[in-house]
Amino acid sequence: xxxxKKMAAALVIAxxxxxAFAQKIEVIGAGASFPAPLVTAMADQYRTLTDGRxxxxxxxxxxxxxxxxxxxxxIMFGMTEAFLNDEIVEEVEKKTGGRxxxxxxxxADVVVTYNVPGVKEGVVFNGEVLAxxxxxxxxxxxxxxxxxxxxxxxxxxxxxxxxxxxDGSGTTNIWTSYLTKVSxxxxxxxxxxxxxNWPVGVGAKGNEGxxxxxxxxxxxxxxxxxxxxxxxxxxxxYLINKSGNxxxxxxxxxxxxxxxxxxxxxxxxxxxxxAAQGYPVAGFTWMxxxxxxxxxxxxxxxxxxxxxxxxxxxxxxxxxxxSERLGYAKLPKAAVDKNKAMIRELKWNxxxxxxxxxx
Amino acid sequence: xxxxRSRYARDNVVLVFIILNTxxxxxxxxxxxxxxxxQGFNYISLDLFTKELGSPTRNMMGEPTGLxxxxxxxxxxxxxxxxxxxxxxxxxxxxxxxxxxxxxxPILRVLNDTLNGMPxxxxxxxxxxxxxxxxxxxxxxxxxxxLAFVMFPIIARATESALMNIPWSIREAGLAIGLPRWRVILxxxxxxxxxxxxxxxxxxxxxxxxxxxxxxxxxxxxxxLPVKWTGWIxxxxxxxxxxxxxxxxxxxxxxxxxxxxxxxxxxAVITASFAAARFxxxxxxxx
Numbered sequence: 114x115x116x117x118k119k120m121a122a123a124l125v126i127a128x129x130x131x132x133a134f135a136q137k138i139e140v141i142g143a144g145a146s147f148p149a150p151l152v153t154a155m156a157d158q159y160r161t162l163t164d165g166r167x168x169x170x171x172x173x174x175x176x177x178x179x180x181x182x183x184x185x186x187x188i189m190f191g192m193t194e195a196f197l198n199d200e201i202v203e204e205v206e207k208k209t210g211g212r213x214x215x216x217x218x219x220x221a222d223v224v225v226t227y228n229v230p231g232v233k234e235g236v237v238f239n240g241e242v243l244a245x246x247x248x249x250x251x252x253x254x255x256x257x258x259x260x261x262x263x264x265x266x267x268x269x270x271x272x273x274x275x276x277x278x279x280d281g282s283g284t285t286n287i288w289t290s291y292l293t294k295v296s297x298x299x300x301x302x303x304x305x306x307x308x309x310n311w312p313v314g315v316g317a318k319g320n321e322g323x324x325x326x327x328x329x330x331x332x333x334x335x336x337x338x339x340x341x342x343x344x345x346x347x348x349x350x351y352l353i354n355k356s357g358n359x360x361x362x363x364x365x366x367x368x369x370x371x372x373x374x375x376x377x378x379x380x381x382x383x384x385x386x387x388a389a390q391g392y393p394v395a396g397f398t399w400m401x402x403x404x405x406x407x408x409x410x411x412x413x414x415x416x417x418x419x420x421x422x423x424x425x426x427x428x429x430x431x432x433x434x435x436s437e438r439l440g441y442a443k444l445p446k447a448a449v450d451k452n453k454a455m456i457r458e459l460k461w462n463x464x465x466x467x468x469x470x471x472x
Numbered sequence: 473x474x475x476x477r478s479r480y481a482r483d484n485v486v487l488v489f490i491i492l493n494t495x496x497x498x499x500x501x502x503x504x505x506x507x508x509x510x511q512g513f514n515y516i517s518l519d520l521f522t523k524e525l526g527s528p529t530r531n532m533m534g535e536p537t538g539l540x541x542x543x544x545x546x547x548x549x550x551x552x553x554x555x556x557x558x559x560x561x562x563x564x565x566x567x568x569x570x571x572x573x574x575x576x577x578p579i580l581r582v583l584n585d586t587l588n589g590m591p592x593x594x595x596x597x598x599x600x601x602x603x604x605x606x607x608x609x610x611x612x613x614x615x616x617x618x619l620a621f622v623m624f625p626i627i628a629r630a631t632e633s634a635l636m637n638i639p640w641s642i643r644e645a646g647l648a649i650g651l652p653r654w655r656v657i658l659x660x661x662x663x664x665x666x667x668x669x670x671x672x673x674x675x676x677x678x679x680x681x682x683x684x685x686x687x688x689x690x691x692x693x694x695x696x697l698p699v700k701w702t703g704w705i706x707x708x709x710x711x712x713x714x715x716x717x718x719x720x721x722x723x724x725x726x727x728x729x730x731x732x733x734x735x736x737x738x739x740a741v742i743t744a745s746f747a748a749a750r751f752x753x754x755x756x757x758x759x
Contacts, residue, residue: 141692150528154529170693172692172693172708174688187608187610439528439529
């Protein structure tokens with residue numbers, strides 16, 4: 114009896130000591146610039162929650178850079194607004210004997226930003242009109258097609274200056290995929306990608322570049338991530354979605370758009386969503402993780418792999434609480450569930466550590 | 473022959489022309505300096521030098537945020553770059569100037585000029601392949617190597633021209649009293665060319681200290697202090713030019729301000745190193 118008591122005491126002390134001397138862990142990730150503010154905010158809070166034990170270092174190097182460094186295995190997780198294509202997925206499978214998971218971590222929504230003197234937020238557009246503007250067929254703000262959607266606003270006789278991204282961009286990918294879905298002419302002539310051959314308009318680098326040109330050019334019309342328009346107080350338009358409802362960009366409408374039947378690997382584009390109250394120009398931002406974590410050279414111990422999984426779980430659950438204040442929509446339940454299914458598959462040398470941690 | 477008066481007149485015209493040109497060159501410099509200081513001054517605070525950056529929410533929630541890890545990181549990476557590039561740079565310069573007949577010199581000169589003209593981002597990629605890939609992680613060391621590639625050709629060139637300016641008679645004098653060639657170079661030529669060497673080194677340092685591109689895929693960046701002290705060398709490290717860029721393109725007003733403040737710090741670091749090196753040379757001369 115006394116023996117067991119002593120043992121218990123020793124165990125308690127040992128446990129206390131092991132937490133006191135627990136190794137500090139650095140989780141390193143990189144990729145898309147769009148979710149960087151959110152992920153760094155998550156990192157900050159997670160660090161506080163773990164008493165400084167786990168530091169998540171996320172650097173924004175762009176979606177392309179994120180995919181690239183994920184493949185080079187210099188980072189523990191990547192981040193991208195355009196999901197991994199089949200070619201890369203196959204290559205990873207050949208190299209590591211496991212899958213590369215795309216786990217949705219947040220939602221990107223793209224809004225129409227504009228600068229029309231005397232006109233505030235809330236000019237209504239539909240897909241057809243936007244495609245015609247970006248094809249150069251609608252040239253004036255008081256064009257009858259725009260005016261027809263905005264009976265209560267008097268639009269001026271002003272030339273439209275289309276502003277688009279000059280760099281490869283996940284935002285462009287989402288925006289052009291929307292135009293492709295709503296306009297056959299756009300689909301035939303231009304299509305969608307992280308950068309396309311724009312028929313009209315001026316290019317600007319980055320979200321901030323587009324915002325800058327829009328703010329300084331009367332008559333300008335561009336596209337920005339919602340967070341950016343919100344934080345910089347740029348006027349943005351409302352969109353008529355597939356169901357015919359006029360949607361003011363907001364977080365619920367974005368989450369709603371993503372609340373659809375997701376494939377197991379979550380690799381899906383859901384612009385022009387069928388959801389009745391969903392905002393039509395939105396997409397996931399994915400976190401990239403190897404199924405066989407030990408195969409990623411950037412992860413040097415099982416301990417690091419476990420901490421990465423714990424952070425991942427926290428980020429898709431409690432961490433989502435940070436989203437809205439920063440201008441991001443929360444993940445819909447469907448995406449969280451799919452993420453959990455993928456996390457259960459994560460392994461370290463065959464041991465199912467994802468399942469063990471998630472339970 | 474022209475009259476004396478017309479010569480004076482011409483002299484004055486040229487003098488005015490030179491002054492105007494000097495002012496024209498200096499105006500943009502002072503506009504840049506002034507603008508940076510005006511924009512960033514309000515963001516200079518104690519927190520900037522004592523706290524980590526963290527996330528943009530820190531400012532929104534009134535928590536302190538700063539660049540202490542960036543300032544230390546810049547010092548660490550730059551010092552590593554200096555330690556790596558100086559021996560090689562001065563060595564190459566000595567080779568070019570003191571052993572002009574060596575068969576390898578024409579190749580060395582061409583390679584050095586090529587390296588000098590190569591875009592800095594490629595030097596970053598080179599360091600990525602040489603250091604980051606084999607080590608399996610981004611590191612301050614690889615950033616130092618990348619910046620050393622930036623500094624090396626400038627130091628080599630400057631060393632060569634500084635040593636070339638020393639008359640051959642001094643070398644001959646040294647050899648005449650029986651000194652070996654390496655001793656002549658080490659004890660007479662290099663000390664005599666010291667001012668030129670330090671100037672070349674400063675130009676190289678200032679150029680490297682302002683480079684962001686080679687660091688993106690090498691020292692990588694960090695929002696926090698490394699968790700262990702070895703992290704400064706073997707882990708991702710933040711540096712001022714790269715952080716400045718990231719702050720500037722962020723959508724947050726407070727981060728824009730911190731970007732300006734980072735620019736002030738970077739300018740101050742470069743100016744201070746110039747002043748220190750100048751002082752160092754002058755001090756030795758007076759002895």
